[in-house]
Amino acid sequence: MSRKTTPPKNDLPLTEEREDATSYAVTALAPGRVAGQRATEGDVLRLTEEEARNELLSGHIRPVTADGVKAD
Structure with missing residues (x-):
């Protein structure tokens, strides 16, 4: 018998x-x-900002500007 679970809201x-x-x-x-x-x-x-902080410091991501060009 399996138990039906619902994801938390x-x-x-x-x-x-x-x-x-x-x-x-x-x-x-x-x-x-x-x-x-x-x-x-x-x-x-x-x-x-909180989610991105460590990834930015690690060089894993870069901000994208308003015109869609990746900032250096």
């Missing part, structure tokens, strides 16, 4: 929908997971 919207999230491009230095998400070079992730 989270009142926070997805990161992609949050106003405090910023776009970051994944660099070649990044491992297979960035900020807990599977990612490859060139992917664009929407992360909060």
